[in-house]
Amino acid sequence: MAMQPMPSHHPFPDGTALFADAPALRALAQREGVVLLRGLIPATELTFVQQLLHAAAVEVGWISAGTSQPGVRENGNDPQWQAWYQQVQKLRAFHALPHLQSIQHAMQAIVGGEVLTHPRHIARCVGPQTAPFTTPPHQDVWYIGGTTEVWTLWAPLTDCPEELGGLAVVPRSHSSGTLPSREASGAGGRGVSGELTGAWAWEPLQLGDALIFHSQTVHQGCDNRSERMRYSIDLRYQRADLPVREDSLRPHYTHTWDEIYRDWPEADPLKYYWRQQQLEVEMV
Ligand SMILES: O=C(O)CCC(=O)C(=O)O
Numbered sequence: 001m002a003m004q005p006m007p008s009h010h011p012f013p014d015g016t017a018l019f020a021d022a023p024a025l026r027a028l029a030q031r032e033g034v035v036l037l038r039g040l041i042p043a044t045e046l047t048f049v050q051q052l053l054h055a056a057a058v059e060v061g062w063i064s065a066g067t068s069q070p071g072v073r074e075n076g077n078d079p080q081w082q083a084w085y086q087q088v089q090k091l092r093a094f095h096a097l098p099h100l101q102s103i104q105h106a107m108q109a110i111v112g113g114e115v116l117t118h119p120r121h122i123a124r125c126v127g128p129q130t131a132p133f134t135t136p137p138h139q140d141v142w143y144i145g146g147t148t149e150v151w152t153l154w155a156p157l158t159d160c161p162e163e164l165g166g167l168a169v170v171p172r173s174h175s176s177g178t179l180p181s182r183e184a185s186g187a188g189g190r191g192v193s194g195e196l197t198g199a200w201a202w203e204p205l206q207l208g209d210a211l212i213f214h215s216q217t218v219h220q221g222c223d224n225r226s227e228r229m230r231y232s233i234d235l236r237y238q239r240a241d242l243p244v245r246e247d248s249l250r251p252h253y254t255h256t257w258d259e260i261y262r263d264w265p266e267a268d269p270l271k272y273y274w275r276q277q278q279l280e281v282e283m284v
Pocket residue numbers: 124126135140152154166167219220221222232234
């Protein structure tokens with residue numbers, strides 16, 4: 001479902017000023033189901049990963065060296081997308097991002113305890129002219145399982161002005177719980193069935209800004225109407241003492257961990273880091 005340009009939009013609930021006040025940040029996140037944290041992630045780290053993602057896309061021949069590639073999108077059936085994603089999932093820098101101190105600090109405040117950082121990270125590269133494949137209004141809980149108390153951090157890897165689209169979210173929609181869904185055309189996956197209540201929030205984001213939302217918060221992609229690629233990441237977090245579904249501990253889409261780790265330093269603390277935590281793992 002293509003996201004229409006929004007004639008007017010509400011700002012995201014902004015938790016930036018509450019970064020050092022964990023109870024207040026958590027209260028805002030719990031009430032709104034989404035918080036924007038401006039400047040949370042060091043821009044240099046994001047740019048480094050964006051450059052690696054772009055270089056991998058060029059290397060596998062998925063996109064040309066220029067930055068504009070109409071029609072490029074996530075497509076599990078496309079061998080070039082698969083080749084790109086396999087390279088991306090092997091990048092240590094991509095797997096290191098979710099563990100940055102500023103992110104961990106925010107997530108500890110929001111989840112309210114010891115954090116489990118899901119190792120299943122998602123990278124996206126969305127080209128211009130892909131509107132039919134924009135993700136429809138949905139809840140991540142349909143895909144994550146385990147506890148509903150999982151929070152997704154979505155961040156663009158470049159500035160994300162209006163023409164690049166980004167993510168729109170319905171604040172407070174998590175309070176309706178898990179909603180009925182139906183198969184979505186275009187992007188695949190599932191979309192909310194029935195009427196949505198609540199107003200969409202959207203704002204231009206800058207490099208370093210992060211949107212953090214609850215697994216039952218309704219959100220959707222926004223069309224990339226620019227001439228550029230939109231690179232972004234989805235990272236997931238929950239409290240370590242809540243159940244986690246086993247596939248959240250597997251790589252996204254591709255590979256085994258051993259394949260991903262093959263060229264990493266031998267005694268790398270990032271390898272299998274979640275095995276140091278006492279987890280209640282729900283089998284799929
Ligand atoms: O980045 C996008 O285009 C969509 C992301 C999305 O739908 C999600 O994070 O669930």
